[in-house]
Amino acid sequence: QVQVVESGGGSVEAGGSLRLSCAISGPDYYNMAMAWFRQRPRSERRDGVARLNMASNNIQYADFVKGRFTITKDTVKDTVYLHLQMTSLKVEDTATYYCAADPYGNSWRGPLSQTYYTHWGQGTQVTVSS
Numbered sequence: 001q002v003q004v005v006e007s008g009g010g011s012v013e014a015g016g017s018l019r020l021s022c023a024i025s026g027p028d029y030y031n032m033a034m035a036w037f038r039q040r041p042r043s044e045r046r047d048g049v050a051r052l053n054m055a056s057n058n059i060q061y062a063d064f065v066k067g068r069f070t071i072t073k074d075t076v077k078d079t080v081y082l083h084l085q086m087t088s089l090k091v092e093d094t095a096t097y098y099c100a101a102d103p104y105g106n107s108w109r110g111p112l113s114q115t116y117y118t119h120w121g122q123g124t125q126v127t128v129s130s
Contacts, residue, residue: 002026002119006099009124014091016128020084022099022121029080031055033102035117036071036084038095038126046098048112050084055105060112065093089128096123 008020024034035051050061050071059071068088074081082099100117107116 002032002101002103004099004101004119004121006097006121006124009097009126011127011129012089014089014128014130016089017085017087018089018126019086020097020099020124020126022082022084023079024082024099024101024119025079026101026103026119027078028103029054029075029078031103031105032080033105033107033116034073034080034082035100035102035107035112036082037098037100037114037117038093039098039123040092040095046114048114049097051107051112052082053105053108054080056108058108062112086126089126091128091130094126094128096125098123 036049037046039046070085099121101119102116
């Protein structure tokens with residue numbers, strides 16, 4: 001059974017940095033795709049921020065975070081720790097950030113979206129003030 005648990009987040013001034021982490025555990029993580037999404041205030045949509053394919057090590061970023069956010073991973077036994085280092089934060093980066101896992105990697109057949117991501121973390125708040 002796949003489990004997703006997030007940590008990190010908080011409040012920071014514009015221009016600052018934060019690091020989010022997510023522990024993803026479960027069998028056969030080698031084929032998983034993992035991603036960070038965010039849901040901005042007053043929006044019902046979760047936007048893809050960055051994703052990583054365990055099988056190929058491919059990484060993709062949304063245009064609005066390129067050059068500012070970095071997704072990385074560490075693997076310890078049967079747990080993958082997915083990190084999102086966020087720098088040069090903007091007020092518009094304020095959102096609830098979610099970590100998600102696609103157990104079979106099918107999401108890489110298409111664009112960065114919620115499709116195929118079946119396991120989600122509880123969400124962590126990031127607030128950027130001016």
